[in-house]
Amino acid sequence: MKLICQKKTLAQSISTVQKAVSSKTNLPILKGLLLESVGQQLKLVGTDLEIGIESYIDAEILEEGSIVLSSRILGDIIRKLPDEDIEIEVTENNKTTIRCKNSEFTLVGQPAEEFPDLPIVEEDNAYIIAQDLLKNMIKQTVFATAIDETRPILMGVLIELKEQGIHMVALDGYRLALREAKVRNEMENKAVIPAKTLNEINRILTEEENHEVKMFFTDKHVLFCMKNTRIISRLLDGEFINYKQIIPTEYKSRVKVNTKDLLDSIERASLLAKEGKNNLVKLSIKDDEMIITSTSEIGNVLESIQIDLEGEDIDIGFNSKYFIDALKIIDSEDIYLKFTTSVSPCIIKPEDNDNYTYLILPVRIVS
Amino acid sequence: MKLICQKKTLAQSISTVQKAVSSKTNLPILKGLLLESVGQQLKLVGTDLEIGIESYIDAEILEEGSIVLSSRILGDIIRKLPDEDIEIEVTENNKTTIRCKNSEFTLVGQPAEEFPDLPIVEEDNAYIIAQDLLKNMIKQTVFATAIDETRPILMGVLIELKEQGIHMVALDGYRLALREAKVRNEMENKAVIPAKTLNEINRILTEEENHEVKMFFTDKHVLFCMKNTRIISRLLDGEFINYKQIIPTEYKSRVKVNTKDLLDSIERASLLAKEGKNNLVKLSIKDDEMIITSTSEIGNVLESIQIDLEGEDIDIGFNSKYFIDALKIIDSEDIYLKFTTSVSPCIIKPEDNDNYTYLILPVRIVS
Numbered sequence: 001m002k003l004i005c006q007k008k009t010l011a012q013s014i015s016t017v018q019k020a021v022s023s024k025t026n027l028p029i030l031k032g033l034l035l036e037s038v039g040q041q042l043k044l045v046g047t048d049l050e051i052g053i054e055s056y057i058d059a060e061i062l063e064e065g066s067i068v069l070s071s072r073i074l075g076d077i078i079r080k081l082p083d084e085d086i087e088i089e090v091t092e093n094n095k096t097t098i099r100c101k102n103s104e105f106t107l108v109g110q111p112a113e114e115f116p117d118l119p120i121v122e123e124d125n126a127y128i129i130a131q132d133l134l135k136n137m138i139k140q141t142v143f144a145t146a147i148d149e150t151r152p153i154l155m156g157v158l159i160e161l162k163e164q165g166i167h168m169v170a171l172d173g174y175r176l177a178l179r180e181a182k183v184r185n186e187m188e189n190k191a192v193i194p195a196k197t198l199n200e201i202n203r204i205l206t207e208e209e210n211h212e213v214k215m216f217f218t219d220k221h222v223l224f225c226m227k228n229t230r231i232i233s234r235l236l237d238g239e240f241i242n243y244k245q246i247i248p249t250e251y252k253s254r255v256k257v258n259t260k261d262l263l264d265s266i267e268r269a270s271l272l273a274k275e276g277k278n279n280l281v282k283l284s285i286k287d288d289e290m291i292i293t294s295t296s297e298i299g300n301v302l303e304s305i306q307i308d309l310e311g312e313d314i315d316i317g318f319n320s321k322y323f324i325d326a327l328k329i330i331d332s333e334d335i336y337l338k339f340t341t342s343v344s345p346c347i348i349k350p351e352d353n354d355n356y357t358y359l360i361l362p363v364r365i366v367s
Numbered sequence: 368m369k370l371i372c373q374k375k376t377l378a379q380s381i382s383t384v385q386k387a388v389s390s391k392t393n394l395p396i397l398k399g400l401l402l403e404s405v406g407q408q409l410k411l412v413g414t415d416l417e418i419g420i421e422s423y424i425d426a427e428i429l430e431e432g433s434i435v436l437s438s439r440i441l442g443d444i445i446r447k448l449p450d451e452d453i454e455i456e457v458t459e460n461n462k463t464t465i466r467c468k469n470s471e472f473t474l475v476g477q478p479a480e481e482f483p484d485l486p487i488v489e490e491d492n493a494y495i496i497a498q499d500l501l502k503n504m505i506k507q508t509v510f511a512t513a514i515d516e517t518r519p520i521l522m523g524v525l526i527e528l529k530e531q532g533i534h535m536v537a538l539d540g541y542r543l544a545l546r547e548a549k550v551r552n553e554m555e556n557k558a559v560i561p562a563k564t565l566n567e568i569n570r571i572l573t574e575e576e577n578h579e580v581k582m583f584f585t586d587k588h589v590l591f592c593m594k595n596t597r598i599i600s601r602l603l604d605g606e607f608i609n610y611k612q613i614i615p616t617e618y619k620s621r622v623k624v625n626t627k628d629l630l631d632s633i634e635r636a637s638l639l640a641k642e643g644k645n646n647l648v649k650l651s652i653k654d655d656e657m658i659i660t661s662t663s664e665i666g667n668v669l670e671s672i673q674i675d676l677e678g679e680d681i682d683i684g685f686n687s688k689y690f691i692d693a694l695k696i697i698d699s700e701d702i703y704l705k706f707t708t709s710v711s712p713c714i715i716k717p718e719d720n721d722n723y724t725y726l727i728l729p730v731r732i733v734s
Contacts, residue, residue, distance in 0.1 A: 073638065073665060080635045103635055107666035268447045268470055271440065298440060299474035 001037055001065025001090040005057060007100065010042075010086060011078045013055040014071075016229055017046035019200045020053040021071045033074060034115040035088070036066035045118065046071060051197050052118035053204075054230040063089075066112035067096055077105055118232050121223035126214040127161050127187045131226070134213050135205045137168045138198045140179045140329050140356060145195040146172035156192040156236040158243070161215075163188060169243050170195070175322045176243060176359040189217050192240055197222075197233035204229060247359055248345060251338035253311035255285055256351060259335050262290075263327035265303035269294040270320035272301050280363055281320040285339075286313040294320070316342040317365040326358040368404055368432025368457040372424060374467065377409075377453060378445045380422040381438075383596055384413035386567045387420040388438045400441060401482040402455070403433035412485065413438060418564050419485035420571075421597040430456075433479035434463055444472055485599050488590035493581040494528050494554045498593070501580050502572045504535045504546045505565045507696050507723060511537040511544035512562040523559040523603040525610070530555060536610050537562070542689045543610060543726040556584050559607055564589075564600035571596060614726055615712060618705035620678035622652055623718060626702050629657075630694040632670035636661040637687035639668050647730055648687045652706075653680040661687070683709040684732040693725040 017033055025031060025048060034045040042059040045052065067090045077098060078086070087099040094109040138157075146154035151173075160167040165182045201224055205213075214225040217235075224231040269281045273294040284291040285307065292303040316339060327335075332350030339346050342365065348358040384400055392398060392415060401412040409426040412419065434457045444465060445453070454466040461476040505524075513521035518540075527534040532549045568591055572580075581592040584602075591598040636648045640661040651658040652674065659670040683706060694702075699717030706713050709732065715725040 070665065076638045077635065080631070080638065082631070102671040103632070104669045105635075105639070105666060106668070264447070264449070265470070268444070268472075271443045271447065272472070298437065299472060301473070302471045304469040 001035070001061075001067060001088070002063035003037060003042055003059045003061045003089075004085050004087050005042055005059035007078065007081050007083050007086050009057045011075075013042075013044050013057045013228075014075045014078055016055045016204055017044045017053045018071055018075055019203060020046040020048055020051045020231075022048040023072075029068060029110055029114045029116070031071055032068035032110055032115070033071045034066065034068050034112055036112060037061045037064045045115070047116060047118060049116065050194070050234055051200060052232045053200070054118070054232075056228045065090055067094060068110040068112055068115050069096060069107055073107065119218075119221045119234075121216050121218055121221050121232060123214075123216050123223070123225070125187055126216060126225075127166075127185050127189070128212050128214055129166065129181075129183055131205050131211050131213050133181055133183070135202055137166070137179045137181060138202045141168045141170040141177045142195050142198045142202070143325050143329070144170040144172055144175055144177035144358075153192055153236055153238040153240055156194045157198055158190065158192050158240040161185065161187055161189045169240070171241065171243060171246075171359075174319065174361050175326070176246060176357075177326070178243065178247070178357040178359075180355045190240075191217055191222060192236040192238070193222055194233060194236055197231070201231055204231065246345075247357060248338075248340060248347065251311070251340050251347065253285065253309065253314050253339040255290065255310075255337040255339075256308040256334055257290065257305060257337065259327055259330055259333060261305050262335070263324065265292050265305055266320050266323050266327070269301050269303055270324065272296045272299055273320050278363060279320045280317055280365075281323070282315065282317045282365060284315045285309060314339050314342060315365065316346065317363040318346070318360055319363055322360045326360070330356065330358075368402070368428075368434060368455070369430035370404060370409055370426045370428045370456075371452050371454050372409055372426035374445065374448050374450050374453050376424045378442075380409075380411050380424045380595075381442045381445055383422045383571055384411045384420045385438055385442055386570060387413040387415055387418045387598075389415040390439075396435060396477055396481045396483070398438055399435035399477055399482070400438045401433065401435050401479055403479060404428045404431045412482070414483060414485060416483065417561070417601055418567060419599045420567070421485070421599075423595045432457055434461060435477040435479055435482050436463060436474055440474065486585075486588050486601075488583050488585055488588050488599060490581075490583050490590070490592070492554055493583060493592075494533075494552050494556070495579050495581055496533065496548075496550055498572050498578050498580050500548055500550070502569055504533070504548060505569045507546045508535045508537040508544045509562050509565045509569070510692050510696065511539055511542055511725075513539035520559055520603050520605040520607055523561045524565055525557065525559050525607040527557045528552065528554055536607070538608065538610060538613075538726075541686065541728055542693070543613060543724075544693070545610065545614070545724040545726075547722045547724075557607075558584055558589060559603040559605070560589055561600060561603055564598070568598055571598070613712075614724060615705075615707060615714065618678070618707050618714065620652065620676065620681050620706040622657065622677075622704040622706075623675040623701055624657065624672060624704065626694055626697055626700060628672050629702070630691065632659050632672055633687050633690050633694070636668050636670055637691065639663045639666055640687050645730060646687045647684055647732075648690070649682065649684045649732060651682045652676060681706050681709060682732065683713065684730040685713070685727055686730055689727045693727070697723065697725075 036043045041056045044055045081100040089097045096109045098105040158169045168179045216223040269292045273279045281294045290305045290307045332352045334351035336349045345359045403410045408423045411422045448467040456464045463476045465472040525536045535546045583590040636659045640646045648661045657672045657674045699719045701718035703716045712726045
């Protein structure tokens with residue numbers, strides 16, 4: 001293989017595919033990136049066998065071929081080179097020379113044949129979604145996935161594709177995040193995508209221009225196609241929880257409150273709460289005021305916020321972390337909090353939109 | 368104690384004095400900050416018994432007094448409060464209430480009497496220096512202090528004060544950094560200030576306006592006085608090395624080279640060198656070219672730089688880290704490298720100024 005490409009595009013491409021490379025792998029070949037000529041393009045591939053990322057960049061291909069080079073070393077080298085043309089040449093025994101202006105690196109690569117093939121996903125039935133919408137949907141759900149591995153299915157986000165729209169749902173036993181969007185497509189499907197995959201996609205989406213993403217599914221895999229990037233991930237096995245029956249449809253008290261005020265107050269209250277064990281903050285809602293308190297060995301705090309209350313007064317306790325997580329990703333200036341009793345879930349909804357539902361289980365207050 | 372002060376100034380002051388607080392201390396009182404009313408000012412103090420930092424801010428003192436509050440908790444709380452007036456009130460049993468807008472925190476403090484007194488340094492004989500000059504002198508020397516504790520005196524920077532100027536010197540057995548400046552003062556002295564102290568001073572100096580610093584010395588301590596901040600540090604005991612006899616005054620080859628070009632090339636060369644053990648890069652200087660090479664198990668690199676050479680050709684090896692450290696802090700566009708033999712020290716000097724001298728010992732090349 002022999003080719004010439006631009007430093008900037010190569011560096012960007014390496015940084016994208018590196019997101020699939022795990023430093024913890026025991027298979028040396030997976031610490032490498034595959035470089036392969038494809039027509040007049042250079043394809044780069046990184047994978048940890050769970051996620052695979054392919055990136056295509058324009059290059060002047062002088063001689064076809066392929067090679068696997070250490071992801072870390074290659075990335076470090078290309079980043080440090082000046083912003084000029086880079087020549088990559090593979091000679092005998094996988095010896096690879098990288099030339100740029102006054103620099104010449106010689107690395108020993110590994111044969112491309114040893115690099116695992118990514119799963120094949122037929123691109124015959126696309127579900128199309130705008131990049132910024134997908135990014136927002138990921139941001140508003142993925143944080144609510146379970147971290148512990150006792151119920152693996154909860155470590156992913158359920159994605160439901162219907163003709164009229166798309167739903168994404170995550171839950172971990174303490175809270176649930178549901179984001180809906182109206183997207184017209186002909187395909188129906190549902191699948192559970194690992195949180196790790198969605199986090200990587202979220203990071204890659206920021207680096208691309210505002211375009212469409214095509215999603216393709218098989219029973220086992222999902223493929224995301226962006227402009228120059230393809231991300232293939234396995235899906236999680238098993239049935240997701242029937243989340244609809246968890247979400248209450250009625251309430252006895254509805255509070256309207258400024259999102260930022262509530263976030264700031266709960267963050268301050270949790271400064272002391274986190275010194276304890278359960279991050280407990282108490283909300284005492286009465287008339288036009290919400291009092292937030294928290295107590296720990298080192299002291300206590302009292303916060304007061306102006307609210308609009310419809311319905312009954314209520315005292316209720318929460319793990320502040322679950323509140324803060326949600327308040328950080330809701331864009332609406334005001335939100336509604338809906339309560340039934342002090343031992344039933346609280347629902348958070350943006351004031352200006354019906355596309356988001358967040359549910360938190362309360363902590364029983366011993367008074 | 369009862370007082371009102373502004374959130375912004377208090378937060379800034381806390382962040383300054385926190386630099387003296389060690390999270391590793393076994394003495395609970397040292398995890399706290401002392402707050403004390405002094406006239407119409409609030410004094411904050413943090414110390415780890417090696418360094419003490421005092422900061423003064425304007426406050427409306429409604430009742431005199433003092434208290435010690437957890438540094439971390441107090442810092443977290445004040446940072447999170449809105450940008451408004453803050454009221455601090457100490458009542459019985461060291462109970463302290465912090466009020467701001469709709470927030471009220473109650474903390475249990477510790478009695479101020481338990482907080483250690485900082486050493487007393489008489490302010491009768493000041494050595495005065497501009498903040499930005501002091502900052503630059505610290506930056507150009509402190510990185511060359513020794514890290515390992517086998518020779519404690521080398522963990523500090525020697526500061527020599529003379530009528531005509533000031534010298535700061537650091538060395539660690541592999542390299543030496545000497546920064547000189549012309550400052551007119553009446554005082555003569557020399558002392559070795561711990562690198563840790565200078566690093567903290569360097570960080571605090573960025574946050575203050577461009578003013579003077581006054582330095583006062585006793586046998587054991589140094590006091591730095593800035594506008595609202597006083598830093599007291601112990602000095603290191605013992606005799607510093609007679610550094611002047613280490614610096615060669617003659618050379619056989621002098622190379623003029625662009626600082627940035629050399630830094631970039633050595634950084635690239637060291638990408639592979641650091642995979643080995645000693646960061647070895649080789650410089651081969653001949654006519655108008657410097658070839659920098661490095662070789663390791665995973666590959667090798669060759670860099671070429673245009674230079675101006677006066678004198679003999681030379682091949683010489685270095686630990687790239689010691690070169691990179693110096694090239695990063697030299698402001699001059701070009702530098703001179705002076706060599707005698709491949710086993711004698713190399714001297715780096717800025718091209719546009721005679722105030723800085725950096726010496727590196729070479730690594731013997733086995734060829």
